[in-house]
Amino acid sequence: MTKNLVVIGAGMASGRMLEHLFDTQPGAWNVTLFNAEPRGNYNRLMLSPVLSGDKTYAEIVTHDTDWYEGHGVTCRFGEKVERIDRAARIVHGENGPVPYDRLVIATGSNPFMIPLPGHDLPGVIPYRDLEDTERMMGLGAKPGAKAIVIGGGLLGLEAAAGMAARGVDVTVIHVMGHLMERQLDEAAGYLLKKALEAKGITVLTSANSKEIMGTDGHVSGLLLDDGTELPCDLLVMAVGIRPNVALAKEAGLAVGRGIHVDDAMITSDEHILALGECVEHQGAIFGLVAPLYDQAKVAADTLGDTPAIFTPKEVATKLKVTGCDLFSAGDFAEGDGRDDIVFRDPARGIYKRLVLEGERLIGAVMYGDTADGAWFHGLIKDKTDVSDMRDTLIFGPAFQGGAQSDPLAAVAALPADAEICGCNGVCKSTIVDAIKGGATSLTDVRAQTKASASCGTCTGLVEQVMALSLGDAFEVQTVKPMCPCTPLTHMDVRRLIKSRGLKSMAAVMQECGWETSCGCASCRPALNYYLLCDWPGEYQDDDQSRFVNERMHSNIQKDGTYSVVPRMWGGITSAAELRAIADAADKYNVQTVKVTGGQRIDLLGVKKQDLPDIWADLNAAGMVSGQAYAKGLRTVKTCVGTDHCRFGTQDSTGLGIRMEKALWGSWTPAKVKMAVSGCPRNCSESTCKDVGVICVDSGYVLHIGGAAGLHIQGTVVMCTVKTEDEVLEYTAAVLQLYREEAAYLERMYKWLDNVGLDHIVARVVTDADSRKALADRFYYAQQFMQQDPWAERTKPAFRNLWQPLADLTLEAAE
Amino acid sequence: MTNWTDIGALEDIPERGARVVKTHIGCVAVFRTIDNEVFAIDDACPHKGGPLSEGIVHGRSVTCPLHNMVLRLDTGLAQGADTGAVNTYPIRVEGGRILLDTAKLRRAQVA
Numbered sequence: 001m002t003k004n005l006v007v008i009g010a011g012m013a014s015g016r017m018l019e020h021l022f023d024t025q026p027g028a029w030n031v032t033l034f035n036a037e038p039r040g041n042y043n044r045l046m047l048s049p050v051l052s053g054d055k056t057y058a059e060i061v062t063h064d065t066d067w068y069e070g071h072g073v074t075c076r077f078g079e080k081v082e083r084i085d086r087a088a089r090i091v092h093g094e095n096g097p098v099p100y101d102r103l104v105i106a107t108g109s110n111p112f113m114i115p116l117p118g119h120d121l122p123g124v125i126p127y128r129d130l131e132d133t134e135r136m137m138g139l140g141a142k143p144g145a146k147a148i149v150i151g152g153g154l155l156g157l158e159a160a161a162g163m164a165a166r167g168v169d170v171t172v173i174h175v176m177g178h179l180m181e182r183q184l185d186e187a188a189g190y191l192l193k194k195a196l197e198a199k200g201i202t203v204l205t206s207a208n209s210k211e212i213m214g215t216d217g218h219v220s221g222l223l224l225d226d227g228t229e230l231p232c233d234l235l236v237m238a239v240g241i242r243p244n245v246a247l248a249k250e251a252g253l254a255v256g257r258g259i260h261v262d263d264a265m266i267t268s269d270e271h272i273l274a275l276g277e278c279v280e281h282q283g284a285i286f287g288l289v290a291p292l293y294d295q296a297k298v299a300a301d302t303l304g305d306t307p308a309i310f311t312p313k314e315v316a317t318k319l320k321v322t323g324c325d326l327f328s329a330g331d332f333a334e335g336d337g338r339d340d341i342v343f344r345d346p347a348r349g350i351y352k353r354l355v356l357e358g359e360r361l362i363g364a365v366m367y368g369d370t371a372d373g374a375w376f377h378g379l380i381k382d383k384t385d386v387s388d389m390r391d392t393l394i395f396g397p398a399f400q401g402g403a404q405s406d407p408l409a410a411v412a413a414l415p416a417d418a419e420i421c422g423c424n425g426v427c428k429s430t431i432v433d434a435i436k437g438g439a440t441s442l443t444d445v446r447a448q449t450k451a452s453a454s455c456g457t458c459t460g461l462v463e464q465v466m467a468l469s470l471g472d473a474f475e476v477q478t479v480k481p482m483c484p485c486t487p488l489t490h491m492d493v494r495r496l497i498k499s500r501g502l503k504s505m506a507a508v509m510q511e512c513g514w515e516t517s518c519g520c521a522s523c524r525p526a527l528n529y530y531l532l533c534d535w536p537g538e539y540q541d542d543d544q545s546r547f548v549n550e551r552m553h554s555n556i557q558k559d560g561t562y563s564v565v566p567r568m569w570g571g572i573t574s575a576a577e578l579r580a581i582a583d584a585a586d587k588y589n590v591q592t593v594k595v596t597g598g599q600r601i602d603l604l605g606v607k608k609q610d611l612p613d614i615w616a617d618l619n620a621a622g623m624v625s626g627q628a629y630a631k632g633l634r635t636v637k638t639c640v641g642t643d644h645c646r647f648g649t650q651d652s653t654g655l656g657i658r659m660e661k662a663l664w665g666s667w668t669p670a671k672v673k674m675a676v677s678g679c680p681r682n683c684s685e686s687t688c689k690d691v692g693v694i695c696v697d698s699g700y701v702l703h704i705g706g707a708a709g710l711h712i713q714g715t716v717v718m719c720t721v722k723t724e725d726e727v728l729e730y731t732a733a734v735l736q737l738y739r740e741e742a743a744y745l746e747r748m749y750k751w752l753d754n755v756g757l758d759h760i761v762a763r764v765v766t767d768a769d770s771r772k773a774l775a776d777r778f779y780y781a782q783q784f785m786q787q788d789p790w791a792e793r794t795k796p797a798f799r800n801l802w803q804p805l806a807d808l809t810l811e812a813a814e
Numbered sequence: 815m816t817n818w819t820d821i822g823a824l825e826d827i828p829e830r831g832a833r834v835v836k837t838h839i840g841c842v843a844v845f846r847t848i849d850n851e852v853f854a855i856d857d858a859c860p861h862k863g864g865p866l867s868e869g870i871v872h873g874r875s876v877t878c879p880l881h882n883m884v885l886r887l888d889t890g891l892a893q894g895a896d897t898g899a900v901n902t903y904p905i906r907v908e909g910g911r912i913l914l915d916t917a918k919l920r921r922a923q924v925a
Contacts (some may be wrong), residue, residue: 176829275922441906521872558862560865801833805844808819809838
């Protein structure tokens with residue numbers, strides 16, 4: 001006897017289920033199909049190609065009217081289901097009731113709309129169905145149209161690329177630090193961003209939307225919380241989906257985030273099944289199509305009383321944007337007992353990362369070359385033991401099955417015309433010829449052939465060619481790499497940042513072939529400094545790559561409290577400042593008040609949560625951070641000079657204050673201390689400072705490269721100048737040269753040792769144009785640096801970061 | 815016994831950063847990695863008690879801000895030549911909210 005089946009929702013999951021049903025149980029069911037959209041099933045995944053113009057709607061229809069008629073399906077499209085009467089087993093539609101023996105709920109999901117002010121304005125749409133797609137397509141017809149997409153996930157980026165392909169000016173706003181953070185790691189996210197930008201799409205990451213603005217009752221722009229206003233004619237929100245459970249919930253079915261189903265896709269009512277994006281199975285909900293098709297098969301079997309079990313599998317993701325080739329599958333977080341294999345080809349923009357756990361491949365992320373994606377996905381799904389092919393795994397299936405290769409043998413096997421250095425187009429025979437001609441060191445080969453002389457990533461390969469040609473006569477040079485994440489030295493990396501225009505940490509790690517996914521505690525602060533120094537105003541300082549003191553703008557002490565040191569310009573203070581400091585010391589229970597060697601006052605033992613308050617109090621009294629924690633300008637120590645001293649030759653105090661006011665705030669490779677002494681008696685100890693000025697009757701003697709810490713190092717004289725203005729210009733110039741050339745954590749005296757005084761004198765003293773250019777670059781950067789970090793961080797947006805995330809002590813006491 | 819307690823939203827913690835939760839057994843540091851995983855460990859380095867929540871987070875590890883001991887966030891074990899460990903606590907993210915198993919905190923106190 002034919003039984004009545006009612007299906008609510010004509011989407012991809014229920015469509016696939018009906019196909020299985022009619023295949024395996026022909027004639028068994030009398031089907032009624034409800035759908036909220038006024039049409040039947042089409043391939044929603046293909047909306048993006050429709051949007052970009054690669055396909056038409058007709059091409060993506062999966063079930064047309066003929067198909068439904070042929071299988072005797074009663075279609076009630078565009079009709080709302082009002083309620084389900086479970087006791088009587090009747091579905092009530094707007095146009096009348098339908099009785100059922102079995103009911104399948106496939107109501108799918110609703111796009112999540114962030115409840116920003118203005119989210120209900122006309123022109124703010126999700127990206128979900130054909131109507132949305134048509135709205136976006138319509139925009140392409142309007143010249144100069146602008147669109148904003150909120151959400152840098154799969155769907156959002158497809159929407160952005162589709163509209164861009166139709167000539168729309170598109171901006172993507174993404175709240176996280178990199179695109180598609182659920183599927184991609186930072187490196188792949190960086191490459192994707194680069195590719196989208198090349199398509200003319202503006203991508204803003206770490207961007208928070210604040211308000212959607214409207215004009216004449218229609219969306220007109222988006223306001224970000226940093227005050228940026230972006231105009232637009234259409235705003236697409238693609239930030240995620242929520243299972244559509246309203247109907248099931250009303251009917252009293254068990255519902256969590258989605259409609260609860262068991263392994264046979266049966267809900268808490270044995271007559272009702274559910275499948276698709278509306279269900280929750282073992283705590284998981286579903287947004288990609290592969291598991292939905294598995295559910296469809298299981299649901300069809302269950303309806304036919306054939307036992308079947310739904311087992312979630314690893315799902316792979318591919319982005320359907322022309323020219324952006326990416327693939328991600330499995331779990332690619334780092335972990336204990338997990339190993340990363342990373343392959344980067346900076347020249348071709350390729351990044352591949354495999355994550356292994358024991359003998360198994362558990363995750364893969366690829367960008368640029370995804371040809372082996374399916375093979376890797378297979379290895380993940382089948383839990384294949386990959387230990388035998390581990391060394392060559394990342395090169396894909398083409399490389400498997402041969403003998404284990406000795407790297408030298410592989411280089412030996414390369415033909416003479418094989419390209420070794422991609423940057424300079426140097427092939428193997430050119431290098432071999434140079435060696436035959438007498439080159440015995442890497443430096444020689446570099447000088448003669450230019451191999452490995454640009455980006456340097458092929459250095460290892462060049463060395464292998466040399467080892468083959470020279471045999472035992474060749475010793476690999478020992479240069480100290482920056483950290484275990486890279487074979488490159490600090491200087492290599494600095495050079496590449498400038499020459500390749502690398503402006504983000506992810507860019508550096510990708511283009512320089514970093515061997516870890518997000519660096520380490522040693523390279524991250526260095527890279528953050530290099531980027532900040534080389535791209536002032538462009539690179540965004542990364543707090544999470546800063547050592548605690550520079551992140552907290554105070555010095556951490558052994559008990560986890562902090563010390564707070566306000567600036568005292570040139571070591572001069574006033575009764576009013578001292579009163580404010582004394583008040584702060586009382587108010588925040590400062591344990592110790594200490595006069596420092598740099599002529600200021602240190603308040604020790606301040607609790608972390610009190611920091612913003614004590615800063616605000618000191619700010620209110622006109623004081624700013626002394627940056628006693630910074631790899632930057634600490635103090636300019638002075639003596640009283642001509643103001644009071646009977647030996648003073650110049651206004652050393654005034655000059656010290658001028659210098660400190662001009663130079664503070666700048667980040668440098670290591671700390672910088674300065675002093676100005678009013679006469680050669682040198683009461684402010686200028687000759688053991690990074691930069692020291694000694695005033696003489698005829699002008700100012702400029703000293704550099706002193707230190708009095710781990711090493712005692714007297715200064716050397718750089719030059720003598722006549723005016724205070726010259727002191728300022730020369731000091732800024734030498735500081736900038738140091739900023740641009742030294743390795744991170746290298747004090748000025750070590751840099752001086754490495755480059756030599758002659759080099760510095762040539763750039764700063766004898767060549768006036770060079771000095772002027774250095775000083776100009778320094779002051780250009782200063783406009784971005786001279787903001788009191790304390791004042792910034794006492795603003796409400798920052799404040800709660802100093803408080804605990806939660807306080808559970810009260811709850812535990814219950 | 816398991817007692818998942820909502821302690822805040824994932825975005826309350828900076829990527830590659832940490833925040834502290836005050837509990838009756840002391841501060842617990844809650845970390846968020848670059849891959850948006852979340853871990854909870856004691857906020858005191860086994861070496862000299864440094865606040866691990868203030869360290870630099872890299873991969874699934876944190877470097878203590880006081881003397882650079884590196885600890886795994888998932889196992890709590892010191893890395894490299896160092897020995898030592900901190901307690902780890904069950905934690906997970908559901909719908910953007912961070913849930914900490916506070917039952918484990920109670921057991922730790924009894925033990």
